[in-house]
Amino acid sequence: MHTGTGPHRRDVRDWIVDLSMFLIALVYAIMTVLDFPPPGPSGGEIPPFPERDIPTWWEIVERIVALAACVSLWWRRRWPTRIAVALIVVSVVSQPASCAMLISLFSLALHRPPRTSLVVFGLGVGSVGLRSLLVPDPYIPPLLAFLLGVAIQGSVIGWGLTVHHRRELVESLRDRAVHAETEAQLRAEHAQHQVREAMAREIHDVLGHRLSLLSVHAGALEYRPDAPPEEIARSAKVIRESAHQALQDLREVIGVLRAPVGELPQPTMADLRQLVEEADDVGARVEFTTDYEGTVPDRTGRTAYRIVQEGLTNVRKHAPGADTRVAVRGAPGEGLTVEVRNGHAPAGGSGGRSDGQGLVGLTERVSLLSGRLEHGPTSDGGWRLSAWLPWPA
Structure with a gap:
């Protein structure tokens, strides 16, 4: 999950999402600037309210500001807090920038901690109240307009926080799975190490016993070269059998070491x-x-x-x-x-x-x-x- 810090290279999905957000904000701004009157109860149009005395230069500035607000959405991933605060301030006096402001709030809740999002949301609530006083809606009472604006901003923030927490949960589950896999691998390696230590002890015990038999009989033949032929043959037989059994033990050990799982034959x-x-x-x-x-x-x-x-x-x-x-x-x-x-x-x-x-x-x-x-x-x-x-x- 991108946290919004540092450069972020967009992939195809990011380009599609960013372009969609820009076009949605731009279409809303255009529709607001054209000022289409809403339909009346009988399908007709509500008579327009008395026109405000708005200078032409202000209308031009408002449209430029709205366009700049829409364009600023392209950098909302890199600077979500700055963009959201700036658009909240702009939306107080520029209705066409409201949609861009809501999109920036969603991005803020998505890429920043909840505490930052709630602080900015408080600033947004203040901007709604200030706008209801400075630029009252002619069709909606000020209190209702204020509550409606707060509800819309709260819904957008809540939606963003939900997605934010869901991504964190998915990331946490992914990290937990990786951690569990690593622990399982370490436990397997530890178990394998213990098995190999047990094998080393078995090799010491088994081969030590066989080689001690060989040493005793070989020493007897060395110090008593004049022993009777029957005793020499008996010692040679024991040496041969012990050597053969030692080789068998070695083959069993090597077979166990080659196998992925197994144990030495136990007495x-x-x-x-x-x-x-x-x-x-x-x-x-x-x-x-x-x-x-x-x-x-x-x-x-x-x-x-x-x-x-x-x-x-x-x-x-x-x-x-x-x-x-x-x-x-x-x-x-x-x-x-x-x-x-x-x-x-x-x-x-x-x-x-x-x-x-x-x-x-x-x-x-x-x-x-x-x-x-x-x-x-x-x-x-x-x-x-x-x-x-x-x-x-």
Whole structure:
């Protein structure tokens, strides 16, 4: 919506509207100057009132002023307030300029704030009263002429304000739609960012576990080249299977990243025993005990799986060969407790201390479930990782 400030380049619609307004004001001015008498009640003409003593030069000036008023409408978009005030003053003494004045009032209400329009309307009311005193209409009583003039100006101002508010409403709805679209896009980007962060955590957990298995078996082959052929073949088989599974995990991750929407395959509590057996196969001597009944919620089960996975991975990294115990216990309404505890690492191991991103990711996972995570060294030189997860009844 053009506010009337600064230059305004007219388009085809503006040219048509401006030309129409100019011609309407000009036709009214011509008809007023020719002074056609109105028809009488019986179809005849009302006898003309006594002619006023108007000098010829004044008639010429009045017609020039009326023409100038009509021409000024071409600039009513750029200076609506100035044009409206000037035409109000002119209309006091020039009846032919009245139509141009009404058009300027409409443009003023359309392009300026309501407060400005109402102030100018007050000036217009004063001009109507002044005209009814200076140039009384011979056919209408002064009071009726005053009320009629105020009603006409008020109707024009009200019409302009209605269009003005309607345009503002449309513009507001358009801005709101653009704002809502921008917010939706930002929310989508934020959600995508969160999904990618979740994928990064999954990649860390899954590939970290697989690569730790590879590292353990590769280290065994390196330090024991004289091992029996059966043990070497067994280690090579585990390395091959772990490498193959790591490649499969990578393919799944890449497939998810390429897809517009999707999630990584998520483990469940049913996969927990297989996870422990894989760790036990590499000689970690893992003791696994469970004491719970019922069906663990999927999200809680996934988190429990990741806790055990991260704990076993850290044992292989920092305390290889240490005795490890995995315990899962709980009940609906009491919560699920998951604990991974390893003893002192043989051969001068590090005892399982780790300040990497794995524990940071676990802390975030557990906090999202409103659970608790504890980790730290034990009295026997080992390491303990324990978490409590809510399990609704």
